[in-house]
Amino acid sequence: MSVLATRPEPAAAATTRRRPVLRGVEGQELVLIGVLAVTWVALSLATDTFLTGGNLRNIVFSVAPVALIGIGMTAVIVTAGIDVSVGSQVAVVIVVVGKLVRDAGVPLLPALAVALVLGGVLGTVNGLLVSYGRIHPIIVTFGTLNVYRFVSLQIFGNEQVSGVPGTFAVLGGGQRGQLLGIPAAFLLAVVLGALMWCYMRFWPTGRHLYAVGGDPLAARLAGVSVRRRVVSAYVLTGVCAGLATCVLIGSGGLVQQNAGAGLELAVIAAVVIGGTSIVGGRGTVLGTLLGALLVGTITSAVTLLGWSSQLTNLFIGVFILIAVGADLLRERRRRSR
Amino acid sequence: MSRSPATAPTAPRPAPGGPPPAREPLPARLLRIALTERVALLAVLLVVVVAVFWWQGRNQYLVAPYDLPYLASALESMVPVCILAIAQLLVVVSGRGGIDLSVGGIVSLAGMVFGFCVGPFGWATAPSVVVAVAAGALMGALNGFLVAYVRFPALIATLATSYAFGALALLSNDNAPISDEPVQELHELTRSLAVPGVGDVPLQVLTFLVPVLVVAWLVLARSTYGRSLYAVGTNDVAALYATQPVRRTRFLAYVGSGLLAGVVAVVTVAQFASARPDAGSAGNGMALPAITIAVLGGVAIQGGVGRVGGVVVAALLVTWLNAGILLAFEGSEGSRYQLLALGLVLVLSALLNTLALRRYGRIS
Numbered sequence: 001m002s003v004l005a006t007r008p009e010p011a012a013a014a015t016t017r018r019r020p021v022l023r024g025v026e027g028q029e030l031v032l033i034g035v036l037a038v039t040w041v042a043l044s045l046a047t048d049t050f051l052t053g054g055n056l057r058n059i060v061f062s063v064a065p066v067a068l069i070g071i072g073m074t075a076v077i078v079t080a081g082i083d084v085s086v087g088s089q090v091a092v093v094i095v096v097v098g099k100l101v102r103d104a105g106v107p108l109l110p111a112l113a114v115a116l117v118l119g120g121v122l123g124t125v126n127g128l129l130v131s132y133g134r135i136h137p138i139i140v141t142f143g144t145l146n147v148y149r150f151v152s153l154q155i156f157g158n159e160q161v162s163g164v165p166g167t168f169a170v171l172g173g174g175q176r177g178q179l180l181g182i183p184a185a186f187l188l189a190v191v192l193g194a195l196m197w198c199y200m201r202f203w204p205t206g207r208h209l210y211a212v213g214g215d216p217l218a219a220r221l222a223g224v225s226v227r228r229r230v231v232s233a234y235v236l237t238g239v240c241a242g243l244a245t246c247v248l249i250g251s252g253g254l255v256q257q258n259a260g261a262g263l264e265l266a267v268i269a270a271v272v273i274g275g276t277s278i279v280g281g282r283g284t285v286l287g288t289l290l291g292a293l294l295v296g297t298i299t300s301a302v303t304l305l306g307w308s309s310q311l312t313n314l315f316i317g318v319f320i321l322i323a324v325g326a327d328l329l330r331e332r333r334r335r336s337r
Numbered sequence: 338m339s340r341s342p343a344t345a346p347t348a349p350r351p352a353p354g355g356p357p358p359a360r361e362p363l364p365a366r367l368l369r370i371a372l373t374e375r376v377a378l379l380a381v382l383l384v385v386v387v388a389v390f391w392w393q394g395r396n397q398y399l400v401a402p403y404d405l406p407y408l409a410s411a412l413e414s415m416v417p418v419c420i421l422a423i424a425q426l427l428v429v430v431s432g433r434g435g436i437d438l439s440v441g442g443i444v445s446l447a448g449m450v451f452g453f454c455v456g457p458f459g460w461a462t463a464p465s466v467v468v469a470v471a472a473g474a475l476m477g478a479l480n481g482f483l484v485a486y487v488r489f490p491a492l493i494a495t496l497a498t499s500y501a502f503g504a505l506a507l508l509s510n511d512n513a514p515i516s517d518e519p520v521q522e523l524h525e526l527t528r529s530l531a532v533p534g535v536g537d538v539p540l541q542v543l544t545f546l547v548p549v550l551v552v553a554w555l556v557l558a559r560s561t562y563g564r565s566l567y568a569v570g571t572n573d574v575a576a577l578y579a580t581q582p583v584r585r586t587r588f589l590a591y592v593g594s595g596l597l598a599g600v601v602a603v604v605t606v607a608q609f610a611s612a613r614p615d616a617g618s619a620g621n622g623m624a625l626p627a628i629t630i631a632v633l634g635g636v637a638i639q640g641g642v643g644r645v646g647g648v649v650v651a652a653l654l655v656t657w658l659n660a661g662i663l664l665a666f667e668g669s670e671g672s673r674y675q676l677l678a679l680g681l682v683l684v685l686s687a688l689l690n691t692l693a694l695r696r697y698g699r700i701s
Contacts, residue, residue, distance in 0.1 A: 015596030082492070084625075134694075135687040136638045138436075142629050143687070153673045262622075265438075265496060278490045279434065310507040317500030321483070324493050 022290055028275025028327050030203040030318040032290040039297055047304045055300065061173045063296035064185035065090075065244040069267045070238030070274075071189070071196050072123075078200070079233050080213040080280025081130060081137035086241045086267055088148035089122045090260030093245040095152050098255040101168075108167050115242040122148060125186055127231035145254020145264075153257060161255040172250025185247040189289065192240075197285045209233060213280030269316060270295055273323040294319065372693040375635030378686070379650040386654065390661035399664040406536030410529070411660035413539040413608070416546045417444075417601045419652035421627035424594035425551045426648050428491065429631060430557075431590035432570030432593065432640025438624045439480060439495040440598040442502030444617030447473040447602035449506050452515035452612025455523060462523065470599035476502055477595015481588035481617055499624065506614045518613035526607040541604050549600060554645040556593075566590060571641030629683050655679060 044051035069086050078081050097115045100106045106114070122144070129140040170174040171185045179187055200206040211219035212229050220226050249255065274291030276283025295316055302312045361369075371378050387408070394403035401407065421440050428435040451469035454460045460468075476498070483494040526544070529537035557563040568576040569586045577583050601623075606612045617623045634651030636643030658678055663671040 013419050049659060084365075129684065129688075133688050134691045135684070138342070138628075138638060139632050140684060142625060142632070143680040143684035146629075146683070150673050150677035150680065153676070158669060254426040265500075268492075269496060269500070272493050272496075278492050308508060308511075310504045310512065312504070313500040314504035314508070317497040317504065320497035320500070321489075324489060324497075325487065328488060 007249050029287050038050045059296045059300045060186040064189050065247050066266050066270050067189040067292040068244040069240050070270045072240035073267050074285050074288045075233040077276050078209050078213045078283050083141045083237050084264045085141040085145040087260040087263035088145045089241040090245050091152035092148050093118050093242050094259045098164045098203040102164050114241050115246050119238040119242025123235040127234030131227040131230040156257050164252040166252040168246045168249045169251045171247045174251045176243040181278045191287045375647050383654045386658050409536045409538045412542050415656035416541050420597050420601050420632040422648045424597035425627050426643050427590045427600045428591045429636050429645045430570045431587045432669035435491045437495045437594045439499035441617030441623040442499040443473050443598035444602045445506035446502045447604045448598040448612050448616050451606050456466045456515045456517035456520045466603050473599020474596040477592045482590030485584045485588040503618050514530045514611045514613045523607040524610040
């Protein structure tokens, strides 16, 4: 499936004149916006606590780490890859940065730089193994999932890191982490998401990501440096994981050894709910952000409605099936046309 | 499965994958076999691992002897992961990105079903086992329906159902395990059995693992369904033209995976003497280690390639490597190094695959 097949390029636009060349918001995103709107309206009618500043702040702050990593993960999945090691990447960064901040008293900016660079290095290892080692991404990242988890546990030693100071409070969930009343972490995710959306839509190397995911051989013949694009997607995911870690450390406190466990599935869930095709070549960051928001909304709704918190995962599963099922249906209709 | 001669270079070199020339020297031939035959490579590694740990144990480097009785008792931890790796073998071979992330969820939920049957309902063991395994197969059927008939990507369908099954397992008994008296007595199913000359072998190896392996081998290597599965996994369009029931074959692979996860649920409940709602999702979950072992055993993630033998040797390798590591390090450090070993073995063996592919043009 190439870029041409999924996007109405000039040739297709000539025959079906109703469609503009590049639509700003695509089908899946419209569906998600609709679903989000309906749930939000229903929840504000059903409970009097949903539509309060505090609750909305909680929701958008809790989705920030998933949304941030989702930005990178979207690029990876668009290139027909996958990265299941992000949870372990977060674990490595969180223990290194947590110890640096606590024991060496490193201030915000250098600590942030360390987090980003370390995340980038971990992502680079994945990217190089995938592109130059020619190993299937799911195998590479299953392997590094284990190796990174080992590295993180080794640095932890046998104890949790407690008493981490609030160096990253500007990204945390507290009062200091707000900008105009909105959690700064979420704003950061939105801004970075917007930048990434523009990059993948308008920048040549961004478009190349879709070409690589659609058909790597064709992309290579068309002059795309396939390997470099693939590595760049994994590096970006690592950097995003580093950034998300800073949000997770937030106002400090306790860093536990199981930090980041299971995060990869949450991120992948957000990305696929957002309409990114797991076989590559299709998807947008906007969809991922909406997908993350939907997951956050469900989590909050289950709590507010006083339901058993185990229902959250059941709903997430059902929403994945509905979202991807709707996408499959549209795809089938598009092909039969 | 040799490539057609048309792709071979015109030089006097033999066609890649063709019969080796008679004058190939022995070392080169051994290297070729070790690199292209996954089972051979793993067997060599297995011998090396066991020999190294045995030697270290003899020289008192380990906290306990690494001998035959220890190896036999270590098989206890191999049973669930090996059966689940066989489950992954089925679905990965079925092709089109086949994978089953939901086995952990199925183990949890089928385990709770088993616990309810034995405990609160007070059923006998045999019908309860049948019900639990059938429940697993039913959950697998849902996956298979989504993947084979609705054409969901397997990764997404099973990710969604793993969330759903895991949540239902937790909801079923309000987050609490079932450990009534009858459930505790199930532990009898996993008692040790003294095998003369070896030591105490966990009973579930003989009652669950070996039958599963024999049946899986018969189905995959000796039945028409198996041939159909490999055909579908290699190229489903070609299989369709060859009059194979593509959708039914793929559907049944997921049913089989769910069924095996149901078997694992029974073993796990018996082993813990308690039906835990989070049995399949604790720690890193059960799906990831199972996929890792399947891939290590030579199952190609693209589908159509993989054998029961490879998966068994890979599971043995990982089990005995882990058992040795536990003796070599004190305290929790051992479980950490197990992670490192698993990750490295997986990535390095995949790198070896790439190397072999480049050098010999094919791998088994």
